[in-house]
Amino acid sequence: MKKILFSIFLSAVLAIACGSKDIIEERYLASATTEVTLYSIDENGVVSEAQTMVRGRKVKANYGKGVRVEKQRYYPIEITRKQYFYAKEQSLVATPKEVVQEKVVWVRTPASIITDRETSLVGGQAQKGEKLSVLDFDSLRADGVVNRYKIKQGKTEGYIYGKYLVFSKEEAEKRYKAEQYDKVHKAIKNPFGGGEAFGCDFYPTERVKFADNKMPEACYSLYLNISPSVIGNIEKYIDFAKKTKINTFVIDIKDNECPGYKAEAMAKYSPTNHRYAGKNKEEMYRNAVKRLHEEGFYVVGRITCFKDSHLVKDHPEVAITEKATGKPFKHNKAYWPSPYNRKVWQFNVELAKEAVRKFGFNEINFDYVRFPDRMTKVEKLIDYHNKYGESKVQAIQRFVQYACDEIHAVGAYVSIDVFGEAANPGYTTAYGQYWPAISNICDAICGMPYPDHFSNGYYGIKQPWNHPYEILKAWGERVQARQAVTPTPATVRTWVQAYPVMRHVDRNGLRYDAEDVEKEIRGLYDAGLTGGYTTWHSGSNLEKYKAQKEAFCIDYLKEWKKSNKK
Numbered sequence: 175m176k177k178i179l180f181s182i183f184l185s186a187v188l189a190i191a192c193g194s195k196d197i198i199e200e201r202y203l204a205s206a207t208t209e210v211t212l213y214s215i216d217e218n219g220v221v222s223e224a225q226t227m228v229r230g231r232k233v234k235a236n237y238g239k240g241v242r243v244e245k246q247r248y249y250p251i252e253i254t255r256k257q258y259f260y261a262k263e264q265s266l267v268a269t270p271k272e273v274v275q276e277k278v279v280w281v282r283t284p285a286s287i288i289t290d291r292e293t294s295l296v297g298g299q300a301q302k303g304e305k306l307s308v309l310d311f312d313s314l315r316a317d318g319v320v321n322r323y324k325i326k327q328g329k330t331e332g333y334i335y336g337k338y339l340v341f342s343k344e345e346a347e348k349r350y351k352a353e354q355y356d357k358v359h360k361a362i363k364n365p366f367g368g369g370e371a372f373g374c375d376f377y378p379t380e381r382v383k384f385a386d387n388k389m390p391e392a393c394y395s396l397y398l399n400i401s402p403s404v405i406g407n408i409e410k411y412i413d414f415a416k417k418t419k420i421n422t423f424v425i426d427i428k429d430n431e432c433p434g435y436k437a438e439a440m441a442k443y444s445p446t447n448h449r450y451a452g453k454n455k456e457e458m459y460r461n462a463v464k465r466l467h468e469e470g471f472y473v474v475g476r477i478t479c480f481k482d483s484h485l486v487k488d489h490p491e492v493a494i495t496e497k498a499t500g501k502p503f504k505h506n507k508a509y510w511p512s513p514y515n516r517k518v519w520q521f522n523v524e525l526a527k528e529a530v531r532k533f534g535f536n537e538i539n540f541d542y543v544r545f546p547d548r549m550t551k552v553e554k555l556i557d558y559h560n561k562y563g564e565s566k567v568q569a570i571q572r573f574v575q576y577a578c579d580e581i582h583a584v585g586a587y588v589s590i591d592v593f594g595e596a597a598n599p600g601y602t603t604a605y606g607q608y609w610p611a612i613s614n615i616c617d618a619i620c621g622m623p624y625p626d627h628f629s630n631g632y633y634g635i636k637q638p639w640n641h642p643y644e645i646l647k648a649w650g651e652r653v654q655a656r657q658a659v660t661p662t663p664a665t666v667r668t669w670v671q672a673y674p675v676m677r678h679v680d681r682n683g684l685r686y687d688a689e690d691v692e693k694e695i696r697g698l699y700d701a702g703l704t705g706g707y708t709t710w711h712s713g714s715n716l717e718k719y720k721a722q723k724e725a726f727c728i729d730y731l732k733e734w735k736k737s738n739k740k
Contacts, residue, residue, distance in 0.1 A: 369565025
């Protein structure tokens with residue numbers, strides 16, 4: 175009897191809906207996930223799932239022909255001129271701000287909580303599997319993913335990128351392709367205290383591309399230091415580069431105790447860096463980057479991060495300190511801010527963002543993205559001030575993630591320098607650089623396998639500093655193995671030795687003129703590392719570069735493609 179009465183009632187509702195007047199109103203599809211389910215309803219009142227659409231889409235809903243089935247009201251929306259599906263009443267909202275309906279989200283990938291988006295201030299760390307309350311959101315992407323949520327974590331309110339969040343605890347606690355990657359990273363040993371590789375995150379990174387900022391497929395790069403005799407003579411370097419295949423310049427913005435120009439970020443966060451920065455050099459930087467862009471060069475700004483004596487002088491509370499005295503710890507003639515400290519992250523990223531906005535750098539290159547090396551004997555005597563209980567490899571990966579997110583937001587790419595040792599298999603480094611964890615996130619990873627930094631017999635090569643091709647090829651093959659276990663590997667762009675073998679290594683070592691530099695680069699390309707190179711010659715001496723000119727006149731990528739063409 176109940177079924178008969180319901181059938182009569184439904185038939186009456188459908189008949190009224192079909193005969194009622196059209197009332198067409200524009201609405202937005204809304205959901206507590208990225209997609210909205212649409213339905214078909216047959217003449218018997220049977221509701222079936224028909225298809226899904228990405229939330230946020232504007233549609234035309236017919237409020238004159240709504241249908242109510244089992245306490246749920248549905249309204250037809252136009253898909254095409256001849257096709258209609260029904261959407262639930264609550265899935266149709268009047269404004270874009272109502273589109274996002276989730277009240278809680280879960281953390282899939284650990285990420286920084288930003289409490290001030292303008293200054294990239296980090297107010298907390300979201301941990302994997304953690305539940306966060308949703309307060310608001312900034313914008314919705316075309317795929318229905320929120321760009322940044324405004325969330326609440328305990329008493330902290332801040333913003334976190336939606337790409338790191340999911341809609342269930344179960345999904346949040348999953349590891350990316352665990353059957354493929356977990357066994358690889360669990361096998362990595364931690365003999366030097368750098369941290370367990372398994373503790374890092376290996377979900378794929380969404381690779382960015384900027385319409386007005388294209389990274390060359392292979393960057394053939396010259397390094398320029400902050401000296402006015404270098405940057406101030408940019409025309410001479412441009413004239414030289416135009417006679418070669420050089421297409422990129424890497425220019426120092428801040429090195430330890432060598433800040434380039436009086437940046438606003440230095441004035442705000444590190445007055446000592448600001449004081450020692452060159453007078454009237456801002457215009458010099460502006461002109462150099464402008465002229466390089468006019469001539470078609472890709473321009474990278476280099477910033478050293480966690481080796482900064484000036485910042486420690488200004489803020490001793492951010493330093494790595496001695497447990498016995500509480501004073502900043504001096505290592506290798508410099509003071510080191512702790513890579514665990516988010517205020518240190520903020521200073522370097524704010525400096526980077528300013529450089530991009532002010533001068534138009536295409537990319538920011540971060541060096542010294544690591545903890546101090548050679549610390550085994552003193553590790554127990556110092557305090558890193560590890561607020562969030564992270565391993566070293568976790569802290570470094572999370573800084574890279576934070577830096578990429580914040581700098582991508584202003585339209586520039588990010589490259590990260592790592593020691594050549596980071597390519598070695600089987601262990602995490604003592605200073606927190608685990609190649610796959612870094613390469614999985616940044617746009618370009620820049621190893622520093624300088625031949626005279628390898629010990630005699632390394633990789634079975636006698637005096638590797640005098641065999642640039644052999645040592646770089648052997649190193650490159652190990653890099654390829656690290657890249658192979660990285661879900662979304664970065665471009666590999668390698669620093670090459672462009673200075674003579676250091677005398678304490680070999681008084682009769684190679685000069686590293688054109689022939690030797692060419693051998694280094696060919697070793698990289700023969701190992702399949704095709705992202706290019708950057709010269710490391712701290713003096714940036716133009717005469718030295720001229721002595722190496724023949725090495726810079728070769729289009730290595732073109733030759734590699736030709737030789738590897740099937």
